[in-house]
Amino acid sequence: MIYQFKVTLKDVEMPVWRRLQVEGETSFLEFHYILMAAFDWMGYSLYEFDLRKSGGKRLNGTRIGPEEGTPMIESDPLLLMLRQRLSNPEDYDLPRYLAGEKEKLSDWFKQDKDRVIYTYDFRDDWEHEIFLEKKLDPDPESQYPLCTKAKNDAPFEGARRDLMSGQLDLTNPNGKEIAEDINETYRFDGWKDEFLSRNDFM
Incomplete structure (x- = not known):
């Protein structure tokens, strides 16, 4: 089954x-x-999925992300704090992360309008609302994943300050070209290897 999502950068x-x-x-x-390929993120930063609605029922405090014990930069105070929170979430009244490699979309997106917030980079706090529009039968003429439509550019990595100061214009009227570029990435063999891993700069 193919899931069609609208993913909006908030x-x-x-x-x-x-x-x-x-x-x-x-x-x-x-x-x-x-999602990184769709929004031009590079993979420098941590991420999480905050599940808000599944099977038509509201959720609170269920998160999916890197498996506990994922290496982080020791010298970064923010990441040390996050590591402590992820390692001992009961101390902060926080839930444990479910491991992203073990949870499937079909486990949580049960029906239309189910919703998740995907956060990339806890410094710049890029929040994306992921909304399940519908489920489709696979099209034998299509390859997946597939971007069918896009609106405007995403900011570049670490650009929150530039965006807030008005120095960054995300306007791009050519949504068709954006979608084509995204799909070109998906069709490239080994495309996931193009993104950085936190292990690369440990």
């Missing part, structure tokens, strides 16, 4: 979104890479 002063079609058996870790 709090960027203009509409920035992608319509994506993804196989339901895709893991959340794989989905993380699909």
